[in-house]
Every structure is written in C-alpha cells, then in structure tokens.
Amino acid sequence: MYLHEFEYYAPMTAEEAFGLIGRLGSNAKVLAGGTDLLLMMKEKMLTPQYLIDINGVPEFQGISYEPAKGTVIGAATKIAEIEHSSLIKEKYFALHQAAGELGSVQVRSMATIGGNSCHASPAAETTTPLVALGAKVLLASDAGERELPLEDFILGNRKTALGEKELVSRFILPEPAPRSASCYGHIGLRNAMEIDAVNMAVNLVLEVSGRKIKELKLVMGSVAPKPLVSLEVPAILVGHELSDDLVEKAALAACGEAKPISDIRASAEYRREMVYVLARRLLYQAFNAAQEV
Amino acid sequence: MKLIQLDINNQVYEIPVNPRDLLVDVIRKKVGLTGTKKGCGQGDCGACTVLINGVPVLSCITLAISCLGKKISTIEGMADEQGNLHPIQQAFVDHGAVQCGFCTPGMILSAKALLDQNPLPSVLEIKRSISGNICRCTGYKKIVEAISAAAKEISTGEVK
Ligand SMILES: Cc1cc2nc3c(=O)[nH]c(=O)nc-3n(C[C@H](O)[C@H](O)[C@H](O)COP(=O)(O)OP(=O)(O)OC[C@H]3O[C@@H](n4cnc5c(N)ncnc54)[C@H](O)[C@@H]3O)c2cc1C
Numbered sequence: 001m002y003l004h005e006f007e008y009y010a011p012m013t014a015e016e017a018f019g020l021i022g023r024l025g026s027n028a029k030v031l032a033g034g035t036d037l038l039l040m041m042k043e044k045m046l047t048p049q050y051l052i053d054i055n056g057v058p059e060f061q062g063i064s065y066e067p068a069k070g071t072v073i074g075a076a077t078k079i080a081e082i083e084h085s086s087l088i089k090e091k092y093f094a095l096h097q098a099a100g101e102l103g104s105v106q107v108r109s110m111a112t113i114g115g116n117s118c119h120a121s122p123a124a125e126t127t128t129p130l131v132a133l134g135a136k137v138l139l140a141s142d143a144g145e146r147e148l149p150l151e152d153f154i155l156g157n158r159k160t161a162l163g164e165k166e167l168v169s170r171f172i173l174p175e176p177a178p179r180s181a182s183c184y185g186h187i188g189l190r191n192a193m194e195i196d197a198v199n200m201a202v203n204l205v206l207e208v209s210g211r212k213i214k215e216l217k218l219v220m221g222s223v224a225p226k227p228l229v230s231l232e233v234p235a236i237l238v239g240h241e242l243s244d245d246l247v248e249k250a251a252l253a254a255c256g257e258a259k260p261i262s263d264i265r266a267s268a269e270y271r272r273e274m275v276y277v278l279a280r281r282l283l284y285q286a287f288n289a290a291q292e293v
Numbered sequence: 294m295k296l297i298q299l300d301i302n303n304q305v306y307e308i309p310v311n312p313r314d315l316l317v318d319v320i321r322k323k324v325g326l327t328g329t330k331k332g333c334g335q336g337d338c339g340a341c342t343v344l345i346n347g348v349p350v351l352s353c354i355t356l357a358i359s360c361l362g363k364k365i366s367t368i369e370g371m372a373d374e375q376g377n378l379h380p381i382q383q384a385f386v387d388h389g390a391v392q393c394g395f396c397t398p399g400m401i402l403s404a405k406a407l408l409d410q411n412p413l414p415s416v417l418e419i420k421r422s423i424s425g426n427i428c429r430c431t432g433y434k435k436i437v438e439a440i441s442a443a444a445k446e447i448s449t450g451e452v453k
C-alpha cells in the first residue's frame with residue numbers, strides 16, 4: 001500500500017494557504033491529520049496532485065473563548081486537545097464526550113475537528129454534537145470568509161458545501177444558554193476503536209425558573225446520509241416538563257424520523273431500535289443535568 | 294527526492310525522501326531502525342506507533358516529510374546509553390507481557406506517553422491508553438500488569 005506521487009506544500013500562514021489552494025484548486029487536497037485522507041489515498045480512492053499541509057498555520061489552531069460570543073475552535077485543532085480542554089468539558093459536554101470516543105489515543109492525537117466534518121462520514125463522531133450545539137463553520141479563501149451552520153455545510157455522505165478554492169478555517173460555538181446541558185451517546189459493536197452504528201446528541205435548555213423545557217435540539221448520526229435534526233422531538237417536549245410519558249412519545253417519534261440503512265455495522269432495524277434507546281437515555285440525562293446548572 | 298533532516302531518538306539523520314514516503318518506511322528502510330513495526334498499514338493496529346514531540350502517533354499514516362523539525366522517538370531510544378532497559382521495557386520482560394513481540398514496541402511507546410503525562414494511572418486509564426494497540430498473543434492482562442508495575446517502579450524511583 002504505497003502512495004502515488006504528489007507534491008507537498010506546508011504553508012506557515014493563512015494567506016499562504018489560501019494562495020496555494022486558490023492556485024491549485026481541484027488538483028489539491030488539504031492535509032490535516034491525514035487519518036482519513038491518507039487511507040483514501042492508499043486505497044487510490046483519491047489521487048490529488050498536491051497536498052497542502054495546514055498543520056503549521058497558527059490561525060487554524062487552538063480553542064479560544066470570548067464571553068457572550070462563544071468559543072472559536074481552529075479547524076486544525078486536534079481531537080485530543082478538544083477532549084482534554086476544560087472549557088469544552090464545562091460548556092459543551094456533548095462535544096467533550098464525543099471527542100473522547102473517536103478512534104484511539106493515537107488517532108485522536110492526529111485527527112482534527114475540521115477533518116471530521118470535511119470528510120463528512122455519516123458515522124462521524126463530532127458532527128452530531130456540533131450540530132446539536134449550534135456550531136457554525138467559517139469557510140475561508142483569498143476572496144474572504146463565509147459562515148454556514150454545520151448542518152448546511154454537510155450535504156450528505158462525503159459531500160460538503162466546500163468550494164474548490166476554500167478551506168474550513170474555524171468552528172464557532174455559541175455561548176450556551178443559562179440552564180442548559182448537552183450530552184452525547186453512541187452504540188457500537190465494541191467499546192474501543194469502533195465506528196458508531198448509531199450516535200446521538202441532545203442539547204436542552206430549561207426556562208429560567210421552573211422545570212419546563214424552553215428549547216431542545218436532538219441530532220442523530222449514522223441513521224441518514226448526514227446528521228439528522230429531529231423536528232418532532234422538540235415539538236413534543238418544548239413547553240413541558242419532562243415526564244415518562246413524554247419521553248416515551250419523543251423516543252418513538254425519533255425512531256420514526258430516522259432513515260437508517262443496513263450495512264456491515266448494523267441492520268436498519270437494530271439502528272432504529274437503538275435510536276429509541278439513546279433518545280430515552282439522553283433526554284433524561286440532559287434534563288437532569290440542566291437542572292443542576 | 295528531497296534531502297531532509299529527521300531527529301530520531303536525539304540523533305539527526307539526513308535522508309532523501311519523496312513526499313509520498315511514509316514515516317514507518319523511512320524509519321525502517323532508510324534509517325534502518327526496524328524496531329518500529331508495520332502491521333495493518335491503516336491506523337488500526339498500533340504496531341507502528343512512535344512518539345512525535347512526546348505524543349503517540351501512527352507512523353503508517355504519517356508523511357515523513359511532515360516531521361521536519363520534530364522530535365521522533367522509537368523503541369530504540371528507550372534504553373539508556375549503557376543499554377539498560379527502560380523500566381517499562383523491564384516490566385514487560387518481568388511480567389511475561391511479550392510473546393511474539395510484534396505489538397511490543399508500539400505498546401511500550403503508548404505506555405511511555407501515558408506515564409509521562411500521568412505517572413500513576415488507574416487500570417482503566419491504562420486500558421484506554423492502549424486501546425489503539427492490538428495484541429494477538431497475550432490477552433492484554435500481562436501488558437496491563439506490566440504497565441502498572443512500571444508506573445509504581447518509576448514513581449517510587451523518583452521519590453528516592
Ligand atoms: C483507526 C481509525 C479509527 C477511526 N475512528 C473514528 C471514529 O471512531 N469516529 C470518527 O468519527 N472517525 C474515526 N476515524 C476517521 C478520522 O480519524 C476522522 O474523521 C478525523 O477527524 C479526520 O480528521 P483528519 O484531520 O485526520 O482529516 P484528514 O484525513 O487530514 O482530511 C479528511 C478530509 O477533509 C479534508 N480537510 C481536512 N481539513 C480540512 C480543512 N480545514 N478545510 C478543508 N478541507 C479539509 C481533507 O482534504 C480530506 O478530504 C478513524 C480513523 C482511523 C484511521
């Protein structure tokens with residue numbers, strides 16, 4: 001399994017990176033952690049003429065927080081840095097959980113958050129919580145920047161809205177609402193080093209006083225070509241306190257919305273059943289956690 | 294081909310590489326350090342684990358050319374100059390944690406990265422740290438015991 005011949009560039013600034021991608025366009029691929037890209041190149045599924053390694057560009061690195069505005073995560077930030085960030089753990093718990101489940105220690109120390117979204121696998125670990133948390137991506141090029149909600153950036157299995165001369169520079173996560181909590185869950189065949197059969201994230205906001213749900217986002221992964229945002233679950237739960245009856249109703253509704261397929265990892269039927277299990281589990285977890293903040 | 298300098302175990306090697314050359318192949322074939330193993334070649338088995346700036350990475354999916362200016366550590370750099378084994382290596386020997394040995398270099402480097410960060414890990418933390426290293430022989434129990442024992446050995450050694 002050797003790679004084909006290509007040219008390698010390692011820009012040190014964002015301008016240099018935009019210049020290269022602007023000039024080389026569709027013949028080039030951005031190299032971040034390489035944990036998807038190099039595998040696809042080994043399989044000859046992709047044979048780019050040029051690789052643009054963005055790991056040396058400081059503007060694409062790191063996690064920073066601005067009160068009231070939210071959190072900015074550079075696209076080339078390693079999954080391990082996200083997993084170990086106390087800021088992410090405190091404010092975006094679902095993302096913290098998902099980061100800790102991606103691959104192995106080695107994979108997490110190589111893989112980046114930008115690569116996970118740009119590869120756009122339906123079973124991706126971090127896209128589900130990022131969509132639930134309301135993440136936006138910044139697409140940057142020589143011509144400037146544009147911002148898209150992550151759920152609009154990912155179009156389907158390995159399809160994104162990334163333009164030929166663009167790269168993803170950053171993710172922006174809004175400041176979490178008061179009295180809110182998020183959590184993530186996944187089901188796979190074994191605990192470690194497993195691509196999810198189903199994953200899910202819930203982000204729940206309670207009214208300022210009382211126990212009624214003010215806002216809720218439930219997102220399912222690996223049961224559709226892209227992260228699936230439930231419309232029915234919020235319709236059932238917003239404005240109400242959580243009760244066993246409502247959770248049952250909401251979990252069944254989520255099952256109905258899921259559009260899973262059967263593949264090597266699980267049957268469609270099993271996936272649907274697991275959507276029910278995860279929805280119940282995560283709704284209770286998020287509701288209980290939100291009352292404690 | 295481009296001549297690049299790679300810092301492996303604190304020794305600088307000047308090596309001609311192609312952009313497409315993978316770090317594992319350069320270490321094994323061009324530098325001649327064959328302790329690093331190549332198993333699956335696709336990130337799954339961890340046999341090719343090396344440390345880059347102290348962090349465990351998979352050399353089978355790393356381009357050698359991307360390692361310029363970084364510190365690479367392989368299993369050959371673990372023993373001291375006199376050839377005394379590192380406490381983790383010694384613990385693997387003492388606890389029967391080596392059978393065929395194919396997973397061992399990667400396993401030991403993963404363990405070193407863990408203990409450098411977290412000198413007295415729990416059993417669960419040890420298991421998590423080697424979840425990307427597959428062993429076909431030992432059943433992992435003795436490996437986990439060896440890492441626990443090495444952690445104690447290194448920590449008490451430092452107190453002395
Ligand atoms: C052993 C193993 C286990 C894995 N387990 C999991 C798992 O449990 N869950 C999971 O979700 N994934 C898993 N993966 C897949 C992979 O690690 C992740 O998808 C990872 O986040 C990809 O990031 P990367 O930085 O390595 O991307 P790369 O491989 O560098 O890039 C992936 C794609 O995105 C493009 N790209 C990357 N960054 C940018 C950018 N900033 N702008 C524009 N385009 C960009 C590249 O051109 C390429 O097309 C696993 C992979 C391996 C090898």
Ligand code: FES
Nearest residue numbers: 332333334339353
């Ligand atoms: S050879 Fe690199 S992970 Fe298997």
Ligand code: FES
Nearest residue numbers: 392393428429430
């Ligand atoms: S000792 Fe043989 S693979 Fe681990």
